[in-house]
Amino acid sequence: MIRFKNSVIARTNLGKPSRVIVAGHIDTVPVADNAQAVLISKDGKLPSDGSSVSEDVLFGIGSCDMKGGVAVAFRAAATIENPQFDVTYIFYECEEIESSRNGLTLIAAEHPEWLTADIAVLLEPSNANIEAGCQGTLRANISTSGKRAHSARSWLGENAIHNLNAILETLNSYEPAKVLIDGLEYREGLNAVSISGGIAGNIIPDQALVEVNYRYAPNKSGADAEQHIRDTFKDFTVEFSDNAPGAMPGLDRPALADLVSRVNGQVAPKFGWTDVARFSAMGVPAVNLGPGDPGLAHSRNEFVPVSQLQKCEETVFSWLRG
């Protein structure tokens, strides 16, 4: 067992013919009045919006994304003494922020040998089934310009904030693609994630911008995705700030067949970018398999059903035990 910066790695060395990685990130998004974990019984009400739940759930930030999955991996590491593979457990920091601080990035830079394996399983929320591959994600700043003036004589200037209108219209009329790969439908998305502009309360501003996040199907390269954004916003200044291509599902690889069989072939596409792509880029086929509805990740209503914690544990334990 090794602590490396704020990540923890534990490896078995049993001389097994193959090695798998079981990994989860240990950070969460910022708190939204949901720092306290609470067990809510069936028909009880969520503390967030008072809606009732149809089964026993564990409520609180990170319960779904992805401390539920991390809990399953902790129990596996503590319980399974003689797995059918050698196992590398990785509990890593900073998946939720920029890639340069991601625990896997930091490990890969200094100890890439710790990340070698035949396949990797990330316990990202996927309703306790397999979500294969992942979509790419890029961020870009789309900006407008204008001419600065005193707001009491606005006709002498040109308002860069008013000019943002055309960018928002483009976003509102955008039809995201749906792309079929290995029988899985990847749903793309193009959204504003921030907007800013303004100098002072009495000045017509000469600059403003919208930051967009494009989620793209795994058969597009990073360069393809950037070209698509340049084409979509061809009348504006476009600056890319971040781009992480996705990962193809790779379900045809033999190493994944054992795991797929244990969820009765229930495989869905992963819409969110996950570190599956990072493993894939390092040549390690990877899938997401964790408890929780990915749609609840980052929401104020975040919870994980107890039944999914149990189902995920059964799947992972049976697979590791063989």
Add this chain to the structure above:
Amino acid sequence: MIRFKNSVIARTNLGKPSRVIVAGHIDTVPVADNAQAVLISKDGKLPSDGSSVSEDVLFGIGSCDMKGGVAVAFRAAATIENPQFDVTYIFYECEEIESSRNGLTLIAAEHPEWLTADIAVLLEPSNANIEAGCQGTLRANISTSGKRAHSARSWLGENAIHNLNAILETLNSYEPAKVLIDGLEYREGLNAVSISGGIAGNIIPDQALVEVNYRYAPNKSGADAEQHIRDTFKDFTVEFSDNAPGAMPGLDRPALADLVSRVNGQVAPKFGWTDVARFSAMGVPAVNLGPGDPGLAHSRNEFVPVSQLQKCEETVFSWLRG
């Protein structure tokens, strides 16, 4: 002559049948590489951007707003021994910042009698002509809401930034009123001065807002102006942060007629808010009459033409001497 905090007041007491106030603020906006006053001859170049000037000008911060006007008032106070009115000269602090620190506010709180007069002339830049009254100004936050979600599954949320589109459309199609009062056309304006929204690069935000600045004609009350903004943005949440009503020109008042005649009736509306509104609210009709182009106030290129200093001095001197 009285020093009151950082303002200076000088009053004649000659037993004249009427009293006028001649006033100017002595602070400037922050320096922008233009602290050194420089006399630039015709066809010379400005130190700021190297552009050339078509007549002799005095360059430097505050030259236009409003040390040029203050210089005229200083010379009047020092030179004119027997004016046709009793005169109160007021050189006051902190016009450029929040109202609570404004020298006139401070004087009015403790010595309102020092501010009584038949009319007041502010030497605010108005190209050495009269700019009468002033427009009101209010600021409001117009906000949208949505539903927070992970940006990889944006169809589960509703993007508050995308919803700003309707606010910007309203601003872009807004036709500001032009209001005729005493023969002067007051040009209103409704503009975004800031825009903001966004939580993180992977979250569909549930809140966003545009701060607007409404410049309104002096025949509207503050309450009228707020109602107009509520009506204009009736589909959105509106919160007011600031509201200062304008001042009617009052050119029909006999006390102003003598002054207007000395600029050959050259009277324009004042678009920006000035302390004319403060005098007006105290029952003292007031006008702006100072050297300099108000469009240069607060700019890096700030200067005042020497010819306007002379013209303003001639007007003010002839009026005070009678």
